[in-house]
Amino acid sequence: MTPTQTATGRQRRIHVPRPADAAPPQDPPIYTELMRVWADRGRTLPGRHDPEWAELAAPTVRRGQFSDSPAPPDDVR
Structure with a gap:
C-alpha cells in the first residue's frame, strides 16, 4: 500500500x-x-490439515437427529 495525502x-x-x-x-x-x-x-x-482439530470442531450428531426414527432417551447412552 502507498500512503497519500487527502x-x-x-x-x-x-x-x-x-x-x-x-x-x-x-x-x-x-521460519522454514x-x-x-x-x-x-x-x-x-x-496451513496444514489437522485431523484432531477437525474431529474436535465437528458438530455433534446424535442418533435419530436427522432421521424419522426417534432418538433414545437421554439416560440410555
Whole structure:
C-alpha cells in the first residue's frame, strides 16, 4: 500500500495489487527451520490439515437427529 495525502490532510492508503506473474514471497530460513522442527515433533502446522482439530470442531450428531426414527432417551447412552 502507498500512503497519500487527502485535501483534509489525512493520510489514506491505496492498495496496489501485486502483478500476476510475481513470485510469492518466501519464508525466511528461520521460519522454514521452525516448521521442520514442529513437523518432526508431530505438532500442528499453519496451513496444514489437522485431523484432531477437525474431529474436535465437528458438530455433534446424535442418533435419530436427522432421521424419522426417534432418538433414545437421554439416560440410555
